[in-house]
Amino acid sequence: MSTVSKARPGGRSARIQEAVHDAVRSLQASSSRDAITVPLIAARAGVTPSTIYRRWGDLAALLSDVAADRFRTPESPAETGSLRGDLLAWAAQFIEEMGSTPGRGYIIDVVAGDSTGANTGACVNYARSALKEIFGRAPDAGLRDLEDALDRLVAPMMYRIIFDSDRIPSGYSTTLVERYLAAHPT
Amino acid sequence: MSTVSKARPGGRSARIQEAVHDAVRSLQASSSRDAITVPLIAARAGVTPSTIYRRWGDLAALLSDVAADRFRTPESPAETGSLRGDLLAWAAQFIEEMGSTPGRGYIIDVVAGDSTGANTGACVNYARSALKEIFGRAPDAGLRDLEDALDRLVAPMMYRIIFDSDRIPSGYSTTLVERYLAAHPT
Numbered sequence: 203m204s205t206v207s208k209a210r211p212g213g214r215s216a217r218i219q220e221a222v223h224d225a226v227r228s229l230q231a232s233s234s235r236d237a238i239t240v241p242l243i244a245a246r247a248g249v250t251p252s253t254i255y256r257r258w259g260d261l262a263a264l265l266s267d268v269a270a271d272r273f274r275t276p277e278s279p280a281e282t283g284s285l286r287g288d289l290l291a292w293a294a295q296f297i298e299e300m301g302s303t304p305g306r307g308y309i310i311d312v313v314a315g316d317s318t319g320a321n322t323g324a325c326v327n328y329a330r331s332a333l334k335e336i337f338g339r340a341p342d343a344g345l346r347d348l349e350d351a352l353d354r355l356v357a358p359m360m361y362r363i364i365f366d367s368d369r370i371p372s373g374y375s376t377t378l379v380e381r382y383l384a385a386h387p388t
Numbered sequence: 389m390s391t392v393s394k395a396r397p398g399g400r401s402a403r404i405q406e407a408v409h410d411a412v413r414s415l416q417a418s419s420s421r422d423a424i425t426v427p428l429i430a431a432r433a434g435v436t437p438s439t440i441y442r443r444w445g446d447l448a449a450l451l452s453d454v455a456a457d458r459f460r461t462p463e464s465p466a467e468t469g470s471l472r473g474d475l476l477a478w479a480a481q482f483i484e485e486m487g488s489t490p491g492r493g494y495i496i497d498v499v500a501g502d503s504t505g506a507n508t509g510a511c512v513n514y515a516r517s518a519l520k521e522i523f524g525r526a527p528d529a530g531l532r533d534l535e536d537a538l539d540r541l542v543a544p545m546m547y548r549i550i551f552d553s554d555r556i557p558s559g560y561s562t563t564l565v566e567r568y569l570a571a572h573p574t
Contacts, residue, residue, distance in 0.1 A: 313550055314500035322551040353564070357547035358539040364499055365508040365546070378539070385571065 221247040222254060226268045235307065240264075259317075266315030269308035270324050279332050285340035285388055286379070292332060293355060293375035301363045301370060309364060329356045346386070354382045407433040408440060412454045421493065426450075445503075452501030455494035456510050465518050471526035471574055472565070478518060479541060479561035487549045487556060495550060515542045532572070540568045 225247035229238050240261050244251040258264040279292040299305050312321045330348050333355075337346040355378050362370045371377075411433035415424050426447050430437040444450040465478040485491050498507045516534050519541075523532040541564050548556045557563075 310499055313496055319554055323554070326552045352547070353544040354540075358543040360551070361538070361543035361546050364550070366512045368505055368509070 218247075218249060218253065218257070222249065222257075222264065223268050223271065226264065230268075238265075260315070262311075262315030263317065264315070265311040266313075266321045269311035270316075270321035272308050273312070273325050273328050275328065275332075279336050281339070285336070286383060288336045288340060289355070289379045289382070290376060292336060293359065293379050296329075296356070297359050297363070297370070297375045300359070301367060306363055306367055309360070313364075326352070326356075350386075351382065354378065354385070404433075404435060404439065404443070408435065408443075408450065409454050409457065412450065416454075424451075446501070448497075448501030449503065450501070451497040452499075452507045455497035456502075456507035458494050459498070459511050459514050461514065461518075465522050467525070471522070472569060474522045474526060475541070475565045475568070476562060478522060479545065479565050482515075482542070483545050483549070483556070483561045486545070487553060492549055492553055495546070499550075512538070512542075536572075537568065540564065540571070 222243060225243045226238070229242060229246060233242075238261075240251050240254050243261075243264070244254055247254075254264060258267065279288060280295075282288050282291055300309060309325075312325060316322050329352060333346075333348055333351050337348075337351075358378055359375065362374065408429060411429045412424070415428060415432065419428075424447075426437050426440050429447075429450070430440055433440075440450060444453065465474060466481075468474050468477055486495060495511075498511060502508050515538060519532075519534055519537050523534075523537075544564055545561065548560065
């Protein structure tokens with residue numbers, strides 16, 4: 203959430219936030235990126251443009267909040283019965299979702315409108331949580347350093363998606379997981 | 389360079405590009421990010437706003453081009469006499485420059501306005517060139533895989549700078565270089 207945003211769960215503020223987020227998502231599903239404007243979002247959400255400006259500051263900050271929410275995955279990573287299997291499944295899904303054209307667009311939205319670092323930080327925490335859950339349940343996981351796993355697994359995927367997305371080799375997530383497990387055998 | 393941009397070196401087109409880039413850089417040195425607009429840039433560069441829109445499409449695309457240019461470093465990485473020393477010096481400088489507040493801002497500019505992937509791709513190529521030069525001259529370098537070095541050195545630094553910049557531990561670049569050299573001893 204951006205600096206200006208302050209939602210009391212269940213209150214009027216939360217209802218406005220939900221209506222505005224819904225409006226953005228529905229416009230994103232039907233319109234090109236350049237066609238989405240604050241007045242259009244406001245009209246669809248049934249609020250005034252100034253409500254949006256007061257709460258989010260600008261369009262980029264609102265798009266960053268909405269995009270960060272998309273990366274908050276409530277489901278647990280798939281369970282396959284082994285650490286290797288869980289990591290392979292999770293990393294393959296990560297690169298498939300985040301590396302898709304809309305996925306990359308949402309990553310860029312998160313980054314571009316995040317003046318406080320809250321939304322980018324939240325994305326790192328989602329990845330930390332998923333890895334922590336995988337490490338916590340695998341009987342063969344041993345003691346695992348989450349930050350080291352971020353460096354070796356998440357960082358290369360994110361870097362390639364953002365900076366080099368046309369050249370990601372097939373099987374890239376598998377390469378990273380195998381390299382990680384070779385460095386930290388079970 | 390963005391889609392719309394097409395510079396003939398030395399021609400009128402190149403002169404316009406130089407004047408507009410200079411105007412952006414001089415405004416960035418004196419104004420806050422939000423205060424920089426296309427009409428302001430046009431006035432300072434002595435061109436019409438429509439020249440800028442025709443050539444770059446929008447402000448974000450222009451800022452992306454200018455920011456990508458800042459990462460084109462003509463100097464060679466420092467020579468210290470060993471592979472370890474060269475990598476340590478290069479990585480420390482990378483994180484210091486890119487991880488500074490203006491550095492991070494320029495990275496976000498590159499990413500946010502890069503609809504074609506040309507500017508993000510250029511940034512990866514600058515890192516590839518620096519690593520290639522270091523590997524090429526170190527007598528103890530052996531055969532080094534540039535993509536593997538990007539995954540292990542550049543990707544974690546970029547990921548932390550973009551997503552987790554408040555929590556980068558001191559000595560992070562040293563940790564990454566030592567970890568890289570441990571995986572690929574000379």
